Amino acid sequence: MTTITMKVNGINRSAEVDGNTRLLDFLREKLDLTGTKEGCSVGECGACTVIMNGKSVCSCLVLSAQCQGAEITTVExxxxxxxxxxxxxxxxxxxxxxxxxxxxxxxxxxxxxxxxxxxxxxxxxxxxxxxxxxxxxxxxxxxxxxxxxxxxx
CATH class of the missing domain: 1.10.150.120 ([2Fe-2S]-binding domain)
Structure with a gap:
């Protein structure tokens, strides 16, 4: 387990995550931000798109551990x-x-x-x-x- 801290929708959030926890799962399961949808799980459909440090990314392709210190914006x-x-x-x-x-x-x-x-x-x-x-x-x-x-x- 790794403790990560990131700013999500303007609020600093910290949580323990496994090394293989996707940003999509972190948002939906740890933060209850379910507006971000899981479609294909391989970055093909864009349903899980969020903004990370000013750029759109498929959250199914980003590991939560990669978001240490990042600024994430979701549809909420x-x-x-x-x-x-x-x-x-x-x-x-x-x-x-x-x-x-x-x-x-x-x-x-x-x-x-x-x-x-x-x-x-x-x-x-x-x-x-x-x-x-x-x-x-x-x-x-x-x-x-x-x-x-x-x-x-």
């Missing part, structure tokens, strides 16, 4: 963030959410992009979302939702 923090709140509202309004399983990961990938590039091109937006799979809406309602936020600035 978006309602406290102006851009995050606008993204959530736009996804509801423009149909970017259907079953909702991919939505947390898509929102986090988008948030990471907008934090580093507040006016992305269509190509940059598509590139930021290329690791997020949606099995319900197709991608047009997701893109429409994001563009609604971009045009409202």
């Amino acid at each position: 923090a978006l309602h406290h963030d102006p851009i995050g709140k606008r993204l959530q509202n736009a996804f509801i309004r423009y149909g970017g959410v259907q079953c909702g399983f991919c939505t947390p990961g898509v929102l986090m990938s988008t948030k990471a992009l907008l934090d580093s590039n507040p006016a992305p091109s269509d190509e940059e937006l598509k590139e930021a979302l290329e690791g997020n799979l949606c099995r319900c809406t197709g991608y047009q309602p997701i893109i429409t939702s994001i563009k609604a936020v971009l045009s409202a600035k």
Whole structure:
């Protein structure tokens, strides 16, 4: 067991973890932050995307021990963030959410992009979302939702 400390959604958190505990499991099981979803477990679907030190990462591929001292943001923090709140509202309004399983990961990938590039091109937006799979809406309602936020600035 290893004791790790990281900042999750702005709060310093410490816990003992096994060396093979994934960040995804740490968030869901130790911190009860269940908005981050497990889809494929191999980094292919993006459902487990969180922001780690300003970059979107698949939390199923990151070991908790690698997060010592890191700053992690999960989908639960978006309602406290102006851009995050606008993204959530736009996804509801423009149909970017259907079953909702991919939505947390898509929102986090988008948030990471907008934090580093507040006016992305269509190509940059598509590139930021290329690791997020949606099995319900197709991608047009997701893109429409994001563009609604971009045009409202």
